[in-house]
Every structure is written in structure tokens, then in C-alpha cells.
Amino acid sequence: MAGQDLVFGVNGEKFEVLSVDPSTTLLEFLRSNTRSKSSKLSCGEGGCGACIVILSKYDPVSDQVEEYSINSCLTLLCSINGCSITTSDGLGNTEVGFHPIHKRFAGFHASQCGFCTPGMCISLYSALSNAHNSKNSQPSRDCLTASAAEKSIAGNLCRCTGYRPIADACKSFAADVDIEDLGFNSFWRKGESREEMFKKLPPYNPDKDLITFPNFLKERMKRQRNVLDQKRYHWSIPVSVAELQGILATTDSGGDRGLMKLVVGNTGTGYYKEEKRYGKYIDISHIPEMSMIKKDDRGIEIGAVVTISKVIDALMEENTSSAYVFKKIGIHMEKVANHFIRNSGSIGGNLVMAQSKNFPSDITTLLLAADASVHMINAGRHEKLRMGEFLVSPPIIDTKTVLLKVEIPSWTASSTTGLLFESYRAAPRPFGSSLPYINAAFLAVVSHDASSRGIVVDKCRLAFGSFGGYHSIRAREVEDFLTGKLLSYSVLYEAVRLLKGTIVPSIDASYPEYKKSLAIGFLFDFLYPLIESGTWESERKHIDGHVVPTISLPSLSSAQQVFESKEFQPVGEAVIKYGAEMQASGEAVYVDDIPSLPNCVHGAFVYSTKPMARIKSVGFRENVTPIGVLAVITFKDIPQVGQNIGYISMFGSGLLFADEVTICAGQIIAIVVADTQKHADLAANLAVVEYDLRNIETPILSVEDAVARSSLFEVPAEYKPEPVGDVSKGMAEADRKIRSVELRLGSQYFFYMETQTSLALPDEDNCLVVYSSTQATEYTQSVIAACLGIPEHKVRVITRRLGGGFGGKAIKSMPVATACALAAKKLQRPVRMYLNRKTDMIMAGGRHPMKITYSVGFTSDSKLTALEVKISIDAGIDVDVSPILPLNIVNSLKKYDWGALSFDIKVCKTNLPSRTSLRAPGEVQGSYIGESIIENVASSLNMDADVVRRINVHTYESLRKFYTEEVAGEPDEYTLPLLWDKLEISSDFKRRAESVKEFNRDNVWRKRGISRVPVVYQVKNRPTPGKVSILSDGSVVAEVAGIEMGQGLWTKVQQMVAYGLGMIKCDGSEDLLERVRPLQTDTLSMTQSSYTAGSTTSENCCEAVRLCCVILVERLKPTMNQILENARTVTWDTLIQQAYAESVDLSARTFYKPESSSADYLNYGVGASEVEVDIVTGRTEIIRSDIIYDCGRSLNPAVDLGQIEGAFVQGIGFFMYEEYTTDENGLVIEEGTWDYKIPTIDTIPKQFNVQILNSRHHKNRVLSSKASGEPPLLEATSVHCATRSAIKEARKQYLSWNCNNGDCRDGSEVGFELPVPAIMPVVKQLCGLDSVEKYLEWKTCT
């Protein structure tokens, strides 16, 4: 058949692509060939949701349009022939008006940096459209449930907001939502009626607001079969198995497909990143025999190309007597990947990946337990294999074998037997979106034993997968053992013992013992209720593959936020974030959205994999220069007048490239420059660095080594913290002492959604314009100038906004910008770089790991008398900003009155990645150390930690002693005791603490803990410039040095300018907000711009522009007075016109310099969290968190609330989920979304209440405001402490399972440290890896 052109629609516009590399993804096309930049690249592996779009497909036969969300980063362009794509800006935009989804995201303050927002909007849109289509004619508000609305974004990552406002925006569309449960928003005021609230929401009408399929594509699809011209696209679309066989027959006779690839959703490349180039793709998704679903009495047949979503629908809609097993499988499959991967990934693709590449599949485990079979074809020969046989047969992926379909048999019970099917997966995220540590599926036929009234296992199939074996397996020995047995504790004990020998993770599998214990826990959970109840008919204690708590929790996260009054209008109002709707539609421009000039080239880093080694050569695999490569740039390309310099901080500078010898793994060795970013990335992967390890010093890879070899960074005197009081005396006064306790804290990665990026453009006269995603424009300018050996005035660094920063784009953005500038200078053409997630993770450095040893003295009633701390901070190879750490740690550690405090803090220089500032750098560790010590003191005295905390929180007098009088401020500024008491009431702390005790008494396999922690956080105001200019039409531009990265800096500046200029008090001056536009930072316009960090940049920028406004108001007053001589009023427009006519200078620049005596101030907050721990899996669930934070007079409560919640959830990530580790060479192990787990919607507190305290006026602070960006992160320590408290209960119980005397010993004396992060394996280990065996042993002996 004659081939056609590739034609599809994007937001209604027709695109005809005449030829394309078949490996081109939809995202690559969208971002480089269309106007829409709404779909963002963040992970490139299907794990974040930033790139998702709506795919609409038209079926000419049924005349129906099918519509669902897909990821565009893995979807191949040729696969969308004839389809229509809609991006977030296709739903609505600045030109045609925003979609209600965009408006609600903005109004619920659900977009901070905005990088995730378009993807979030698409996820919600997809859920709305599904709900509408499934219910049709009814308005969608009546269809979407709150739970589905919340789940719709379960696969989308957001690093800024903490998800609560996003969930609210989504739930506002739900039929069953209680509108009063929705959090703070700009639509209604507190106290309005429900009807009024609904009316004020931007209206949503599915008939108008859902997209329509373009007619031009409908007509085309009616006329033509979906066939692409082979020669131009190398893409076949067979429509029958016979045709497919014919195509395969024409490949090499050796049975190898060679460079041909079968493809369905192509999601497999999210896991197995492809370096190979395929000559031809065969898209098998259009073959009817392989796309069918057939059901009959014998079971269900599912074509191999059916998407996982459709498989779930088919399994769940079954209503026959055999539906039970199908439904269970369907429920489990809802946790496979995320909704957009399930929408495009096929069941066959999953099975082939599992069979041929050992992919840790959930689906193979389920199918193995259900005794499914697969049908395959090879050269016309059909074969049917049972799942177990299929998995152990030779890999089919590189043969001509095609998987045709899957058959799942029907399972029914007889009148005398019971049929049981349960599945399990232990994963960090309950809604899916993460691979499990292990999964399991169990099928059993059971019957009653007439004589004993017990239960007999007649038959069972026990399948386990994902545990680090080659593929899913059946535990046959255990099955054989159980078959025919009457269930009892001893039988179960023997079964779990046998199982231990069956689950054998491979040598390189992580947490092997944990995985074994999970397998045991799952089997226990499956069979134990049968023994306990003697029946299979009772309600089982499982839900969605998880062991459910006995007291069920609300399924949705809910929240309340409370603030007090506001003033200085519009400052203090909860104004919607500047540009929020534009961020939601995806029109807001980030560095990588700036269109490329035609001759633009792209760079990727080659980095060292050795900590210390001489570089012999840099080349490519097999000495072949990869396609598209134009240059490889190393330190040798730095101009002679320049320096090999990659960053500057206030403490020193560091290299851009390794020169002769590498000094840490992850160090930049070269930039590969190629025609596209994809080619540059592929080439960097193919780069081969030859190392020579002879005569190389042994690298320093631990803080112990660094201390031993005196490899330390100097801490300047002004950054050295001061000890407090006399520790020897304090120790002498102590009744009790705990000595030399060691703690360790690991690192954390930023996980900003936008990775490091830059674009450098050569300009006339040897100048450069560099667009950089940096928090430090001025420093970046200096580094580029120094590297190139040119004056700074030749370097213009421009930054508009960042897709998240969190400190990671201060120092670590500079090498990226400098490398681009160097390449642009050398090649004399534009060069851009957008680091892929893996490279970003390897180079980012992240938070400082450290080793802490402390000794503490206290009285027997828990009053602290002295603390001695030794800390060795791993700063990595570069000084970066590490010398700030000691002061930051001590400042937050001082939140308690330790009596006396001394420390010895060393900043160690190691050959490990250079660590940098990450939101609350040092402070979060200091706060944690303090809490850990308090917990230990409380344990040793057998006291409640909450009581010990309250006893040792500062009085105002001790606060002054620890922080100095200047920093402590006036007595009524010390609001911590007030916050402590307020939170006690608002969180109902005391009553809940009692309920926790009760819960722990009543539950064996779940334990709870509750904990409240105080936070004291010192910040410093810094000098900063600002500029305000009034234009001839009365509109205003504000330029500030601070960078907008989601923290709402621009919005606060906009408000402050409106307030400041409003002081002129003419007609219309109270409505200036809309007329103010904040501008991007440009280092040649806004000089001395310094950096954005330390939480206070927003307020400093606000003060800078306020001072500008004061000048402008003074300049405008004479004109105003003059006009008022002849008129009763004067409007803003008239005033400005007149001032222009009189040549009044309407542009003012100031440089705000805080008084040194008042530059530092303290922030206070208290956080209380309740956590539940599942002893079987080690999973933790945050049942509720309450935070109270003193924001002073908040400049914008909506922005500050967003900062507080976002910081808190990032803190949860640090304490509970995020492992950022290095291998024995110091190379970062975690590479992306597969192994780095930031919190998602399903891991935030189920109930999340935030109060902002508007404390008193203060003349030294900017309009009495306080910082909110970093301090609330420390409140997440409460989650960790509550987890520790729950584990303590589990350990007590474990000790009580004692066969020797059976008594219930108090286990609290068994001290333990709960590591950070408290991930599932860690929690399980502390609760007892063998808890199930121990329990069964105890049960059998009692």
C-alpha cells in the first residue's frame, strides 16, 4: 500500500511532517516545532508528568473519538499519525481566554514555580473528560468524585506546593466535594454560604470546555488507512498478524530483528534508556487480533497491545461469578506506573520486558498467581505457554517472536469451598508511581475441616515478584507444604520458614533481608485471618493491595488554613501569584522555552566516574564520533587570558573542568557539542574517558579520612558560631549524662522540576548574552567573565524565572552557564544546555551529609544542663558555601536552652561531590540533632518527649543568652511559647496523644506516634537593589535583583510597588496592582544583584522597591499639588501625563541596605504530626500534621502559606523518603524518578492544617513581615519524631512476644536511632525484620 505523510493536529492546528527520524518523541517535536512550550521536559522517563498531553483518536467506523492523557517524552511522533494532541495552552491561553482549570489552579494558589502546572492541568482535564464521557450528557461536576480528582494527579510530581492546593483545585470540580473542606483561595471569603462559594468558582461547562476533534483529521481518517511512507519514516503499521509476519520475514535470516523494533507505547524506553538507533520501527498497536478483549465462561483473552488502562477497565467491569479474581487483578493494576503510562503502555510490552529483560513487573506476578497463559507466534508457528513457562523461556525480545495475547482463566469456588485471591505490593507510594520493593499475589481454594472447624488449604498458588530475582516466581515448596494442611499457627510458622528459603534476591539487589521479611509478612497477612476467624467469608483486612489499618483513615487529604488580619493594602492581601494562569497554561517562559536561533547547538557534560585519576584521553566508544557531534570542549579550550573557573562564592571559587587529574566523581571533564540536545546527550553517554591511576594519591571518601588527613575548609571568623556558657560546669551540675552518641545524616537532592539550563548567544564586540536558570545572576556574570578573560560589562546574564531552585541553582548553575558561554565563544554560535535528570543528579551535590557525636547532661527532671557536640560536615571537593554550615547548624540547635553549649564543627574537604545550600542548609540538621537529643533524654528518663521539650524551650531570658539581645529582639517578639500553646489547642494535641495510646493498645500490626516540635530559625536581611519606572500610560515596571523561582517574590514586589506608589493618594492609586509588571533580572541593568537565597530576598526586594516608590511619590507630589490647585481630584493617569509633560524623572533606583544592628531576626514555628507505622511492611502514613508559623505581618498570606506547606513537604521528603547516596567512588547512585522518590499527593499528611500567626509590628522588619521560605521545613522533624515514637511502641510489643516468661517487658530502654530518611526498609528493620516469625513463635508457645 502506498505510504502517506505523517499528519496530526496540535491544539487544532494541522502539522504535516514530511520526514522524521522515527526515534523522535512527541515532546521533542512539540518543543522544537510548534509554538506550544506548554509540555515540559523534566525527567524524560515517564515518571513526573511534566510533559503530558491529551491524545485524541478518531475511529471512522464507530465515528467515536477516544481521548486520554499520555506522556509526550516517551511517545514516538510517528505513532500519533492521524491523532490530535492538546496541550495545556490548547485548553486555553492568554489570547483566547484561560480554561476554568487554569483559573482554578490560579485561584487556589496551586502554582508556584509553575513548571509542573501545565502537566497537572492536563491530568485533571483528562479525569474530567473521562468522567464526562463515562456519564455523558450530565455536567461533569456531577460525575467526577473527589477521590478520583485527587488521584488524577497521583503520577504528577510537584516540588514546590506540597500538593494540598493542587488537590483543592482538582477537588473543586468534584461532585461529592464538601466545598467547605477546600482550602484557602481567592474566590470566596470565610463565612460565605456554600451556594455563594460555588457561584464564585470559575464556571465549568463540559459542553464548552472540553476539546473537539479537528474535522480535517476526521475527514482524512475516513478517507485513508493509517500507513506511513516507509522510505521517509521507516515506520510500518501492519494491520494483521499475517502482515506483521510478512514484514518480519523480510528481516535478516539469522532470526535477529537487527535494527528493527516492535513498538506499542514505547514506554519501555523510560526504564531501558536506548542508546541504539533502530533502522525501522513496526508499530503493532493497530492489529485487531492483538487489540481485542474477549470474555467467556472459560476466562478472558486480552490482546498483547491492549493498554494497561483498558485491561483494567475490562477486568473491573466483569460482572460474572468469576469476576472476583479479575477485579482483584484490576485493582492491583491501578498501581502499575501512573495513569498516563497505563494509558499508552501495553500489557504485552510489560510482559516482554519482564520476560526478556527481567523488568520487575507487577503484572507477571498477578498473572502467575491466576494461572494465565500467553500465545506467541514465530514464523507462522503458534505457541501457547503458561506464564511460568513463558517467564523461563529464552528471551523473545531479540527474536522474531511476537506475543499475541494473554489468557486469564476464570476461577470460581464450589458450594463447599472458598476462593481467595489477594495481591500485595510494598512501595513508597500507595497510589503507584513507584516500583515495589516486592509484590505478591496469592490464590487459594480452601474448605472447612469438619472435625476441627478449622480451614484446610485445598490448593494454592503463591506468586512473588520484583524482589530482585530474575522474574516473578511461584513458591512451590510452600504451596506443596500448605496443600491439604489444616491451617494453624504452627503450620503458618513452618510455611513462612520455608518461604524464607524461596525468596532469594540476587547479590546486587537492595535490601534483601527486608524483601524476604515482606514476603513473609504478605503470606502471614493472607493466611492469618483464616486461622484467627476460622472462616474465609468474613471481611478481609486488605484494601488495594495493602494491609489496611483497623481504624480506617480518611481517604483524602484535607486541610485548613487560618490567618489573621492584613493591612498596608494591597500588601498583606492574598493576591493571586503574578502570572499564575499563564503558568498553568504553560505560556510562562523558562530558559528552555526561549526559541532557538537556526544555528543554535547543544551541549552535554562528560563527567568523571573516578574520584581521583589522571585523564589520559577523552574519546568515543569504538573511536567513532557519534552522529551530530560538532566539538568536544575541555579545559584546553579556555582562552589564555581566561581561567579554568566554574563558580565563585563568598568563600572562594572552583574549577569548571577537571584539568590533568580529576578530583571527584561527577566532576566535569568536557562538554560535547552537537546539533541537537538528544545527540549531545547520546554522545556524552558514548564518551570514553581513559584514566591512569598510577601515582595518584588515595582519595578522601569519608569525613573520618578527611579529619585524619586534616583536609578541612577554613571557616572565616564571622561565620564561626559562639559557644554558650560553661559546659564543664553544666556537666558537673547534671544528675544524668548520655555520652558519645553518634548520629549520621545523609544528603538530599533538590529535585527542582526544571534541571539546570542555560543559553548563551554571542553578541557584537566580543560580548555575550547568557540566559541562565540561576539564583545568582551577578556571580554568574563574574564567573563567565573570568573564565573567558573579558570584562564583566561584556557579559549580560538574564534570568526571568526558574522552574524551582531551592538553593540548587545558586552555585551549581554557574558551571552550566559558563560552559555554554565558553562553547558559544569558541564556536561563535548560540549554545544551549539543558541537563538531563541523571547528569543533573550527579552534579548537583545537594545537602551536606554529616557525622554528629554528642554528650548531654541533664537533671533527673529532664532540665538540660550542658551539651557538647562534635560535627564533621562532608562538604565535598569544593568550598562552595559550606563554611556557612556551622553557624546555621548551631543557630537552629540553639532552639532549646541547653544550659551550656559547646561544639567542635569541622567542614571536611573530601573527594566527593561538592555539597551546596539546599533549603534550610544546616538549619534542618541542627534542628534534627536537637530533637534527637531530646528524644534520647526522654527515653532515658522514661518521660514523654513532649514534656521534656516544653521544659527546655527557652524563656525570653535564656533566648537572649543563646542568641544575643539584638537577634532575640523585644520580649513580645518571642512568640514560640504562644505558638506552642496555640497549637496544643488547635491540634487537640493532648486528647489525640491519649487516643494514640489507646490505638496502640488495641492494634497489633499498626502503631502510632504523635510528636510536637518547636522551631527557631535565624535569618538575615541583605543589601539589594531595586528600580521602579512609571511609563507614559501610567503602567509601571519593577526591576529587582531577586529571582522568581516560585516563592512569589514578584507577586510581593508587585503588591509593594502598588502600595508604595499608592501613597500618592490620587484617584485610582489604590488600584495600581494590575498596572505593575515585575521584570526579569538583567545583570547589566540591575547591577549588584548578588543572589537569591536565605529566605529574605523577597522582603529585601520589597523594601528596595518601596524606597523607590518613596522617591517617586516625592517627585510626583509637586505635580499633584499643582493640578489640585485647579481641580478637586486628580487621577493617576492625569498625574502621570502631566509629570511626563513636565519631564519629571519617573524612574528611581535604590540600594536597600539593612541596618547591621537589625539585619538578623528570629522566626518561630511549631509542628505537630501523627504518624502510623505498618509493622508488616514498614510503611508510614502521616495521619495529620498541624503547623503554626509566625509570619510577622505577612506580605501575602497565600504566598506565605504556599511556602510553609511546600517547605514542610520538602522536609517530609528529607526525613522520610529521599535517599541521595554515592557509590564507593563517590558517584551518585540515584539517577532519576525510578529511584529518587520525592513526596507525592499520596504521601503528604492526610489532614494538613496550617495556621499563620500575624504577630506584631516591628520597625526593623520590612513592613513587619517575616521570612517563610525555609524555616517551616524544619517543622517536618515532627513527622520523623512521631515515626520514632510509633516504632518505639512496636519495639516494646516485639519484646513482649517472649516465649520464656511471656511477660510484657517494657522495651523502652532499648535505645535506637531512627535514620534519616526513615524509608520503609529502615522502619521495618527497627520494628523487627522477623516480627512475624517472632509473633508466630510466641503464639505457638502460649
Ligand SMILES: Cc1cc2nc3c(=O)[nH]c(=O)nc-3n(C[C@H](O)[C@H](O)[C@H](O)COP(=O)(O)OP(=O)(O)OC[C@H]3O[C@@H](n4cnc5c(N)ncnc54)[C@H](O)[C@@H]3O)c2cc1C
Ligand atoms: C514510569 C514507569 C513506571 C512503571 N511502573 C510499573 C510498575 O509499577 N509495575 C509494572 O509492572 N510495570 C511498570 N512499568 C512498566 C510498564 O508497564 C511498561 O513500560 C509498559 O507496559 C510497556 O508497554 P509498551 O506498550 O509501552 O511497550 P514498548 O515500550 O512499546 O515495548 C517494550 C518492549 O517489548 C517489545 N514488545 C512490545 N510488545 C511486544 C509484543 N507484542 N511482542 C513482542 N515484543 C513486544 C518491544 O519491542 C520493546 O522491546 C512502568 C513503566 C514506566 C515508564
Ligand code: FES
Ligand atoms: S518528562 Fe515526561 S514524564 Fe517526566
Ligand code: FES
Ligand atoms: S509549582 Fe509544582 S514544581 Fe514548582
